[in-house]
Amino acid sequence: MSDAGDRAPGAQPRRVPAERCATCGRRTALTFHHLIPRKLHRRNHFRRHYDREVLNLGIHVCRACHRGIHKRYDEMTLGREFNTLAKLCDDPDLARHFAWVARQKH
Numbered sequence: 291m292s293d294a295g296d297r298a299p300g301a302q303p304r305r306v307p308a309e310r311c312a313t314c315g316r317r318t319a320l321t322f323h324h325l326i327p328r329k330l331h332r333r334n335h336f337r338r339h340y341d342r343e344v345l346n347l348g349i350h351v352c353r354a355c356h357r358g359i360h361k362r363y364d365e366m367t368l369g370r371e372f373n374t375l376a377k378l379c380d381d382p383d384l385a386r387h388f389a390w391v392a393r394q395k396h
């Protein structure tokens with residue numbers, strides 16, 4: 291029974307009702323993936339190169355795709371090398387995973 295009033299100002303909901311996943315295209319419940327992981331937001335490199343708005347950018351992905359992203363790469367690699375949707379989808383290993391997820395039942 292949580293509503294938007296229970297979250298901090300500007301906080302994203304952990305799950306979004308069924309929409310299309312940005313990576314596999316399945317219509318299912320989605321989670322928010324920060325393109326630059328929150329763990330890195332306080333690091334000097336990221337504070338100097340990105341403003342708060344860019345640090346908080348993200349995409350809505352299904353749970354299976356989200357797990358696959360974090361299983362394959364650590365936070366530093368995601369923040370430095372895979373900080374856009376295009377870069378995530380262009381990675382051959384992730385592209386194979388997203389294609390596999392797209393073929394799965396909901």
